[in-house]
Amino acid sequence: MKLKLYFIVLAAALGMSVNVFAADGPKPVKAKRKTAAPPKKFIDPANMDLAVKPGDDFFEYANGGWLKRNAVPAKETRWGSFNILRQENIDKLIGLLNEVSKTSASQPKGSLKQRVGDLYASGMDTLTIEKRGYDPIKPFLNRIDKIRNLDDVINELVYERVNGAGSAVFGFSVDQDDKYVNRYIVNLGQGGINLPDRDYYLKSDARSKKAQEALKKLIVTLFTLTGSSADEAAKNADIVYNLEYTWAKAQLSRVAMRDPHVTYNKFLVADFEKQTPHLKWSKILPALKAGSQDSIIVAQPSFFRTTDSLLAATPVANLKIYLRWHILRGAAVSLSSDFVKAGFAFSSALSGQKVQTPRKERMSAFVDNSLGELLGQLFVEKYFTPAAKQYMVALVNNLKATLGDRIKRLEWMSPATKDRALKKLNAFTVKIGYPDNWEKYDGIVINRDDYYGNLTAINIWKYNFNVSRLGKPVDKTRWGMTPPTVNAYYNPTNNEIVFPAGILQFPFFDFNADDAINYGGIGAVIGHEMTHGFDDQGRQYDADGTLRDWWTAEDANKFKSRADQVVAQYNAFKVLDSLHVNGKLTLGENLADLGGLNIAYEAFSKTKQARSGNKADGFMPDQRFFLSWAQVWRSAQTPEAAAQRILTDPHSPEQFRTNAPVTNMDAWYKAFDVKPGDKMYKKPEERIKIW
Structure with missing residues (x-):
């Protein structure tokens, strides 16, 4: 995208x-000093x-x-x-969240403080999260088990996106049309990989190989944690990695995508569908709640042509493994500690971070990313002056x-x-x-004892909000x-x-x-x-x-x-x-x-x-x-x-x-x-x- x-x-x-x-x-506009604090050295020679x-x-x-x-x-x-x-x-933020979470359970349901406080509390409730293990994602994994053919695979890609489980294979959003900025339009973009950039797959230097091995290890670990044998998990890792490698080869580079004309490719839906015969956009878009669109913008058309061929040529059993991996990878940081540790081991290998960020900091970021304009009101009220x-x-x-x-x-x-x-x-x-x-995030219900349920509800709300903009005036506020x-x-x-x-x-x-x-x-x-x-x-x-x-x-x-x-x-x-x-x-x-x-x-x-x-x-x-x-x-x-x-x-x-x-x-x-x-x-x- x-x-x-x-x-x-x-x-x-x-x-x-x-x-x-x-x-x-x-x-x-001059602000009054609150206290007679010692003068600050704005340039300190000691530094x-x-x-x-x-x-x-x-x-x-x-x-x-x-x-x-x-x-x-x-x-x-x-x-x-x-x-x-x-x-x-x-x-x-942690100070604000600690304060509000102490009383949020007694606040009116749906109020700012109830939702902000209970969302933070649910993320800090490690006892409940630990007890549930990977139960929260079992409904998705059970659905994937029932897939029988390519159409089922494509339907699952749509279902997961609409139901808060993230975007597998390709990117989808509703955004302003760069050449008609007062209109919203569907945008499609490349995806399918879990290393930070396509070059990690395409290079063979020591750093790239280390990243590749870290990814394979993560795949093995997550499949093992959900019941796969060591041999089966290793085979799954090869299948997943090879698929991601193919998608990486199909992606445009970050430098190429700096040119906005390169990524502005407008198609009639019917015309683009001819380039991807297995990805029937005239059916996929309504299923994605995007209605009947006559045109779309595709940032990287060649990626979708490759994806269409790859999906058709790959055994359905292998695609099911990839879909399971997508669910596991997306949910790992939100499940029990074994999954969280596996995710951190992967990111640590790539970033050099030695110990994991404290949970309270991760959860404050989660609330900010999820209900940022509710939490933001508390922040502004206390820390930002007119x-x-x-x-x-x-x-x-x-x-x-x-x-x-x-x-x-x-x-x-x-x-x-x-x-x-x-x-x-x-x-x-x-x-x-x-x-x-x-x-106001109208419609998001936050439950104090259901962290993963809250995360899913927020993802669903964000998705629905995004697609609901189609046909409406552009909101530039x-x-x-x-x-x-x-x-x-x-x-x-x-x-x-x-x-x-x-x-x-x-x-x-x-x-x-x-x-x-x-x-x-x-x-x-x-x-x-x-x-x-x-x-x-x-x-x-x-x-x-x-x-x-x-x-x-x-x-x-x-x-x-x-x-x-x-x-x-x-x-x-x-x-x-x-x-x-x-x-x-x-x-x-x-x-x-x-x-x-x-x-x-x-x-x-x-x-x-x-x-x-x-x-x-x-x-x-x-x-x-x-x-x-x-x-x-x-x-x-x-x-x-x-x-x-x-x-x-x-x-x-x-x-x-x-x-x-x-x-x-x-x-x-x-x-x-x-x-x-x-x-x-x-x-x-x-x-x-x-x-």
């Missing part, structure tokens, strides 16, 4: 900090390594002291500024005006394309903190993240930038911080999300979110030429032994980092602090700005996690997110007196300038 949201971080956490705006910009020249390794110079003192905790795969803020938010929201609105407007000025000054872009770029910028929708209209989330995103089809409440904290957002800290933190994040509207993917969507070309051919070529320079810069970065950053996969995020930091710096340069040239904590204003940027990305990770991210994450590793953008900014060279001979030095004519 195509990815609709472009994040500041992926599978990580963000925090923000802002205080004063440009002197000629909007005025901030730096002053023995390293900033021009040799700015990431190490800014963060080396902290990195020496902080190993990756056993329950984490990486540890840094994002993770620390995320942990703080998790602790806040002043912070007003402050962010003003700062976004400030950065937006700065980006507009930069677009007007672009020497490589024609007036016609500039006019359209400014039109798109001015059409941005901005969402901050939390939704204006909270989702909805959010793609919950309020406690430590992240931010840009959504091209809505042309919107979104900043949940969870991210609006230090090291990005702090009422008491100086301009340099705040602009280097949240200012760069705001600029990052704005730039996503003009990165290699976002630039292909126009002001109303439609996938439509608004560039002159000459301007598009000039943009691509500059973007290719960014690809080359990041391709040169080595992460582990032979592994390099994938400049094409990470291009959008790298462009957003480069643009966001430039926008934030220009806005900062107008502030009284920047113009004063006064030191604070021993650093000049411009130095504090860039050090703030660097400490945002302070992070260490396990080698396994680093290797996995290179294949799967569109974001570059943190040290390169720190170092690469600054080497393209003249102000950084001046701030730290970076000269020829320094390892990060680039000649002025080599510095990449885009937005």
Whole structure:
């Protein structure tokens, strides 16, 4: 399926900090200090390594002291500024959940506190979960036992999806039509694999082989836990792995799918059905509650042609084994401890995480993912102030005006394309903190003593909600993240930038911080999300979110030429032994980092602090700005996690997110007196300038 949201971080956490705006910009809303706390050191030299020249390794110079003192905790795969803020938010959520779960049983049935509290309590009721073993999934396994032919297999794929057991083989969703953004349409996408990326199946290096063996071991373990003999489980593992290998070969790469035109393939249902004669979409779609659709979007048509042939050529007995595996794999983390341990052993082999995340943290994440806008109301009420929201609105407007000025000054872009770029910028929708209209999750019944039943009920509700959108007006007020989330995103089809409440904290957002800290933190994040509207993917969507070309051919070529320079810069970065950053996969995020930091710096340069040239904590204003940027990305990770991210994450590793953008900014060279001979030095004519 195509990815609709472009994040500041992926599978990580963000925090923000802002205080004063440009002197000629909007005025901030001041928050009162609650206590006379000791002054915070927003830039602490103890966290730096002053023995390293900033021009040799700015990431190490800014963060080396902290990195020496902080190993990756056993329950984490990486540890840094994002993770620390995320942990703080998790602790806040656990506190809220512990409190509400104590009284939820006495709350009115269906109320916010009853459902949130009882959902958390059901997940923490390990005695009941342990006693039930894998009983909760036996109805699905019994259904699979009764399958007799290929039609039964396809019917089972549909049944599991509609009844809360997940999406086997292929992806299905209802989303906006990229070329008619005011309509919802059915989307089909590739699937079928359980390793993080198709390349894990297709490569034969030591890391890939380790991942392949870990997957086979998981398959054997889960089948053994449900009654298969050792020999039978081993045979099942071979069958499952070979099927997944075939699906992996049929998948498009992540780099190929970065082009939204590649994944926009619209078919009449009748025409697409001719390409997949065994997958009769005219019957499947109504069974999926999608009604009688005349057209669908298929992200990877060749994958479905392969799947149709594979399903027809594979013995039904083998397909039944795969279906059992799908149920076991999806449910393992929610069953008794033997299943949970097996799932963690698999993920640990891939990520390097040494001990499992504590159950209370996993269950707080489960509630947030399940009833996030109910839990979010409790979070916002206690931890997010209206002043912070007003402050962010003003700062976004400030950065937006700065980006507009930069677009007007672009020497490589024609007036016609500039006019359209400014039109798109001015059409941005901005969402901050939390939704204006909270989702009520009407119809979800939560029982305190039925964890797996609750999980299934939530999955069914989400599925039904998704398909119910067909034929209705597009609701652009909805959010793609919950309020406690430590992240931010840009959504091209809505042309919107979104900043949940969870991210609006230090090291990005702090009422008491100086301009340099705040602009280097949240200012760069705001600029990052704005730039996503003009990165290699976002630039292909126009002001109303439609996938439509608004560039002159000459301007598009000039943009691509500059973007290719960014690809080359990041391709040169080595992460582990032979592994390099994938400049094409990470291009959008790298462009957003480069643009966001430039926008934030220009806005900062107008502030009284920047113009004063006064030191604070021993650093000049411009130095504090860039050090703030660097400490945002302070992070260490396990080698396994680093290797996995290179294949799967569109974001570059943190040290390169720190170092690469600054080497393209003249102000950084001046701030730290970076000269020829320094390892990060680039000649002025080599510095990449885009937005």
